[in-house]
Amino acid sequence: MKKNNPTCIYDANCRLCVSSKKWIERWDIKNNIQFIPFQSEEAKKKIPDIASLNRLDAMRVISPNGEISLGVSAFRTMLFFLPMGKIIALFFRLPGAFYFANKIYQVIAKNRYDWFGAEHEKTKP
Numbered sequence: 001m002k003k004n005n006p007t008c009i010y011d012a013n014c015r016l017c018v019s020s021k022k023w024i025e026r027w028d029i030k031n032n033i034q035f036i037p038f039q040s041e042e043a044k045k046k047i048p049d050i051a052s053l054n055r056l057d058a059m060r061v062i063s064p065n066g067e068i069s070l071g072v073s074a075f076r077t078m079l080f081f082l083p084m085g086k087i088i089a090l091f092f093r094l095p096g097a098f099y100f101a102n103k104i105y106q107v108i109a110k111n112r113y114d115w116f117g118a119e120h121e122k123t124k125p
Helices: 015-027 041-046 071-079 085-093 097-116
Strands: 007-010 034-037 060-062 068-070
Touching (some): 015 034, 034 041, 071 097
Antiparallel strands (some): 060 068
16 A cells, blocks of 8 residues: 555444445556555554444545545545546536535445444454
8 A cells, every 4th residue: 555545444343334345446456545444443544534433424535635524525536546536526526426426425424324224244453
């Protein structure tokens, strides 16, 4: 992993989150993005604000410059490190695209355990 690549903090107990992580990992053929479970001590050290949360409200991405983005903004940040991602990121330039994507993300994130269930996978400390 190169030092100038992003780190994604995701909820390893959420089936949708784990499936999304695996999908992005398959897309990330150069292994540019590091994934760390929200439940790990490493995640809490990188982003101390999440230590008090019982559940992660949205994925977080720490960009190479240290900026932290959430939800759709986090996904958009990762796109620039994925093959053809820059082209897909153009979608967010369409009027209202980011707004509607963000609203959809918020609804799904809020209901993800009810709709998709818990993963109950063991996380690495």
